[in-house]
Amino acid sequence: MIRLEIYQETTHFRIPTVGNPYLSYPLPPPSTIYGFLRAITDYESINYENTKLSIQGSYKSVSIEKEQLILETKKEIKTNIIPIQKLHECRWIIHIKSPFEEKIVKAIQNSPKIFRLGRQEDLVIDISVKKDLEELPFNKYKDKYQDWTNIYLNWTKEKKQKGSLFNMALDTVVDDKKNIIGYKPINLVYTKTRTVARDVNVFDGEYVLNWI
Secondary structure, eight states: OEEEEEEEEEEOOBOTTOOSSBOBOSSOOHHHHHHHHHHHTTSOOOOTTTOEEEEEEEOSEEEEEEEEEEEEOSSOEEEEEEEEEEEEEEEEEEEEEOTTHHHHHHHHHHOOSOOBSSSTTOBOOEEEEEOSOOOBOHHHHTTSOOOSOEEEEEOOSSSOOOSEEEEEEEEEEEOTTOOEEEEEEEEEEEEEHHHHGGGOOOBOSSOBOOOO
């Protein structure tokens, strides 16, 4: 298991069902993380079937800013001014369990690329990776965990989960030629780690985690 710690000055993860203003998910969606991992490893077949994710983090503030969007069609180029919600001073904690862990670590440590998470302009200012982490029993270490983060939990009808429920893309669905033909949906609850810590039994020594 590895853990990525990512810092971005600003970012936006668009909720596709909201048109004006463009609103952002409060944490990176799983599809964005899978796309990021594929991009930095020269498009290895990293996906939801072979790689588990746990996504948490925080941001300090939110703003609504107007941006010019350009839409190019076969007939014309259209421009529009759209208000966009942006997250500022973002810190993401991403746990990954995958057969591609070694390649992910090497890519982060050795790649000359500028990393982006979200839109093309949403630069990763700082990224670090910790590898060979163990899954520890949380109850034994509960006094040591970081509780300032928020986290995605899998939504189930059986549990009364406090937080905001989002329907988002788990990952892309591709055909034999690797063309995107759709998205696999998932329902995730966005909530504070401290409100669910007692129900979480996986810990890495600093952070609780929840596999998606």
